[in-house]
Amino acid sequence: MISKSDIFHNLHQQVRFITKEVNELLKQYHLYSSQWTILYCLDQFGPMKQTDIWKYLNVEAPTTTRTLVRMEKSNWITRIEGSDKRERIVQLTPEAEERLPFIKESIQKLEESLLSQLSTEEQTEFYYLLKRIGVKKGERPHV
Amino acid sequence: MISKSDIFHNLHQQVRFITKEVNELLKQYHLYSSQWTILYCLDQFGPMKQTDIWKYLNVEAPTTTRTLVRMEKSNWITRIEGSDKRERIVQLTPEAEERLPFIKESIQKLEESLLSQLSTEEQTEFYYLLKRIGVKKGERPHV
């Protein structure tokens, strides 16, 4: 019988380990994991309002502000004023667009290697078990 | 078919969600999640060298130093010099010993509630699937 503490302990550890691997890989592109998450998001959806980004990623607004400021400094994104002057619209720079395919491929390979010991069925199984953690009876999942 | 990116994205989100819940619970004890992890460790094994702690928890030494300094300030632990004058031995204060059972019970209840949607078998299944992530062929798990 596996103790519940062990499960949470390992969950925490695995996420730290994975983040470390991703950061190691991204080092060659002068990128960090959370910056990559935002690039991926912009690649998928095109230009987005800041609010759309942090709501989609499920993080707080100040966290996103900070990361975006760094990404603007390193020329991954630009932020332009929206018609509503409160909002800022975030978009990829041409340089980012250019580099994105290579980064995407690197990440994809890493993800494949990290999951290589699980079959497709096991990956699906894992995904749904994961999703059910933290969900109370009759409650909608928070993700 | 679940995309691998989705799996990692959700893994990250779930861990953030769980940590948030734990921190929320621990607020009443003026504790934080990583401090609790160390208390739990000391409760299990008794007084430990700092090195033993960070090796066991699989984090870097400076991270542990910082957390221990905070815990010393808030009177959860003391650090005494070992016979080897380089090392510091960490132990619970009497106050910590006193409060520990109540905190343990609170955490246990939270963990039960977080896992309430999974049967014991599913928890075991989840644990072993989790463990196999990041393990390359013929390699020993890193946790």
Add this chain to the structure above:
DNA sequence: TGCAATTATTTACCCAGGTAAATAAAATGA
């Protein structure tokens, strides 16, 4: 119209993870 409430973003400040480099003590070995 004009004031109050809401919304988007930012600022300031926590905790928690990481790396690189500095110290200080102990162990090693020529």
Add this chain to the structure above:
DNA sequence: TCATTTTATTTACCTGGGTAAATAATTGCA
């Protein structure tokens, strides 16, 4: 013995998560 290497810890600094409170612009409504 004593210089070198190793080990334990710390310091300084980075990213990335959080909260609370401050701005600034927009919306709503009497």
